[in-house]
Amino acid sequence: MEDIEDMFAGGAGGAPPGFRLPLNAVGVNPKRNTSKRSISKQKDEVTDSNRDSLAPPSMKIPGTQTIYIKTFGCSHNQASSANRQYWISDSEYMAGQLTAFGYGLTEVPEEADLWLINTCTVKSPSQSAMSTLITRGRSGKKPLVIAGCVPQGSRDLKELEGVSVVGVQQIDRVVEIVEETLKGHEVRLLNRKTLPALDLPKVRKNNFIEILPINVGCLGACTYCKTKHARGHLGSYTVESLVERVRTVISEGVKEIWLSSEDTGAYGRDIGVNLPILLNAIVKELPSDQSTMLRIGMTNPPFILEHLKEIAAVLRHPCVYTFLHVPVQSGSDAVLTAMNREYTSGEFRTVVDTLTELVPGMQIATDIICGFPGETDEDFSQTVGLIKDYKFAQVHISQFYPRPGTPAAKMKKVQSKIVKQRSRELTCVFEAFAPYTGMEGKEERIWITEIATDGVHLVGHTKGYIQVLVSGPESMLGTSAIARITSVGRWSVFGEVIETLASTNVVTQVREETKPACTSDVSTCETCACSAESCCGEGKSGEACNVSGDITRQDHKTGEKSMTKEEEKQEVVSHWGLVDKALVCGVFVSSLTILVLIISIASRVLLRQ
The missing domain is CATH 3.80.30.20 (tm_1862 like domain)
Structure with a gap:
């Protein structure tokens, strides 16, 4: 049997990323698996299976089932592990495609209709944990899809018999594989000649x-x-x-x-x-x-x-x-x-x-x-x-x-x-090293993107990517702040946020898109669409020009933004609405009426005399 990728109509181009192909569209006829064959001799294919572990849990409309995704990476706990990043990214792409087609995701294995296990072959402990989970899935009669480096690099593993597998460069086909596996088929997609697209749907483990x-x-x-x-x-x-x-x-x-x-x-x-x-x-x-x-x-x-x-x-x-x-x-x-x-x-x-x-x-x-x-x-x-x-x-x-x-x-x-x-x-x-000694009392800009494992602190990082644990509401996630380091530990430091930094980049970008064309008159530079360097010169880049990327410092305790006097004037003027103007006009008319009455009364008194 040839690889599935070679059997698409139209050559090697294949289907668009994430497009679900019916079984006959990939040129494979389902057949009974009447004899045991070495997995190492099988290429990418779809076969029928009578094994209980692959029996569909119920006849549901495709795309309505719930999927449990488990990712095994390197044993490194630190976020810098390059291999672990890869497995997380692959799982995010697969989760994104599945949710885009209606599948639900769950973190509770027992609630899932199918288990998708993304594997790592770098370390023996990771592969051992994978084998344990596969055994557990078989015992629970869960349909299994094994993805990642283990099936790609070790196709003849005994643990992979009777389960569907998807290779590291086939993650854009995960919807097809899940659907066929839920039908009771065993699917194997391991060979590919092109890289998966970068714009596939994605469910990020961390939105930031x-x-x-x-x-x-x-x-x-x-x-x-x-x-x-x-x-x-x-x-x-x-x-x-x-x-x-x-x-x-x-x-x-x-x-x-x-x-x-x-x-x-x-x-x-x-x-x-x-x-x-x-x-x-x-x-x-x-x-x-x-x-x-x-x-x-x-x-x-x-x-x-x-x-x-x-x-x-x-x-x-x-x-x-x-x-x-x-x-x-x-x-x-x-x-x-x-x-x-x-x-x-x-x-x-x-x-x-x-x-x-x-x-x-x-x-x-x-x-x-x-x-x-x-x-x-x-x-x-x-x-x-x-x-x-x-x-x-x-x-x-x-x-x-x-x-x-x-x-x-x-x-x-x-x-x-x-x-x-x-x-x-x-x-x-x-x-025994104490790498962060001496940081106490220093003020550092940090970028806050995670919740600490203790569930209490937020995790920020300095420009040197030193982990800083701070207290604050979850609304601070995705923000940048100035933090004062209060104490240091072996693996991270603790700090207190003294002010947050609110980006005005998006507002400035919208404002610049509506500016008039650039002129050579420096006096109009504040409202033109040119850059600071080309319009104002280096000496005025931080004064007259409104450059994209301004940062408004916001006090962490009061939440009040600091403004210049000119900004305060503009702020006051911007609050004059229709009602305010009507009231002013009313006061003016009333005053004028009273003045006319006073003049009229005075005139009558003078005439009587």
């Missing part, structure tokens, strides 16, 4: 954060990595499509844009561009009032080395977080060679030193794998030395897990007890 994939796959060949097996070779979205997506999400009220990729630094090498070109194009679209911030995703050292100064310039931009996730994995060159990481520990140090020197307040997170095959005590000592030298505020420490099918899985392993011991030792070293 857009996770934007800029490419899939990577150019590396790390000996321990399974993700490459699933996501394949590098495939980059065009600069134009990404910039258009940025414009769209900003108009939707997004306050943070996270660029996501297996390796951000490798972006564009397959289409003749590079990361600095993309970043410079994106920052031009960001509101000048800093109401929407950009966060650059994880990048490995080899490719960023070529663009350090250009990347540093972008990181200094007011609308870009001065934060970067650069995995080192080991401080030993011998281990890095065995990992096939394509850089040395010295080159990693060059990346950190250069960015720290060129970018004020630069924050760098990194990753370490403890107990890689062949790692000696001396190798591990070099890793500990590297971490001690830089005292990173964020280090993602993991133990080596052999992934089936990778070269590292065949290498001689370090004893399990030694791996655990090294992991504990490095964790103790890392947790």
Whole structure:
């Protein structure tokens, strides 16, 4: 059987993103699965199934059922995990398409008519948790759809027998797959020749954060990595499509844009561009009032080395977080060679030193794998030395897990007890750092986008992406504020909001669209549609001109906006409505009438005399 994508009428173009195709439209005839076949021999197909686990719960109209979506990502808890961003973004796109076609979503598995499980193959614990959930779903006779890297990279897994699967580049077909699975069919969509569209419907996990994939796959060949097996070779979205997506999400009220990729630094090498070109194009679209911030995703050292100064310039931009996730994995060159990481520990140090020197307040997170095959005590000592030298505020420490099918899985392993011991030792070293000491009393601008796990505080981030926990109403989500740091902890700092910053960017944009054409008369610059630089000159850019991106500071306690005297006059005048004018006219007429009466009476008195 050929791949479904090759069987569409009209060639490889396929259906529009999210379009639901009937079973016969994809050129596949349902048939009874009368014999057991190895999943590894099956290509993308739809088959009938008599298994109880796939029996439809009830005959409902398609699009009216309820779906439970579970996302498994990396074991990293920190938001900087590039791989976790990918899985969250994929789940958001799938949820968006399902809700667009009428399906309901639930967080209670027992209430769902079907379970959609989005999987991760980076770490063994994530895959084990996936297997447990699949077993639980089978026991509950729930129709199952397994998405993500596990089915894409390990098609012959026993756990995937009898369930529908969708690959990492087939998420725009999720509606079809869910519908057919609810009918009792087993669907397999794993092969594709094009990237999914960026404008698919989306249900964001956080309404204020857009996770934007800029490419899939990577150019590396790390000996321990399974993700490459699933996501394949590098495939980059065009600069134009990404910039258009940025414009769209900003108009939707997004306050943070996270660029996501297996390796951000490798972006564009397959289409003749590079990361600095993309970043410079994106920052031009960001509101000048800093109401929407950009966060650059994880990048490995080899490719960023070529663009350090250009990347540093972008990181200094007011609308870009001065934060970067650069995995080192080991401080030993011998281990890095065995990992096939394509850089040395010295080159990693060059990346950190250069960015720290060129970018004020630069924050760098990194990753370490403890107990890689062949790692000696001396190798591990070099890793500990590297971490001690830089005292990173964020280090993602993991133990080596052999992934089936990778070269590292065949290498001689370090004893399990030694791996655990090294992991504990490095964790103790890392947790002894106090990276935020000295921040007490400082005032920092923060961007508030989340509710803390304690359910009490709101989470904001400084420009260096340091987590600041503040108290306040949920209405502050999506805003920016000035916070005074009151105390510091190991993982975050606490602060109090002393004033909020209300963006006037949207109002100013509407006002500028209605301005008359630009003139060369500087006296009219306040109302013309030209820019400050071209109309007023550099000296008047902050005075006479009304430039997009003004920020109105609003006192957090009183909620009153500060105004100039001219603005106060305009505010008073703007409140004169029709009733006010009528009252004034009435007073004037009455006064005139009284004056006439007085004159008339005086005249009569004089005549009598």
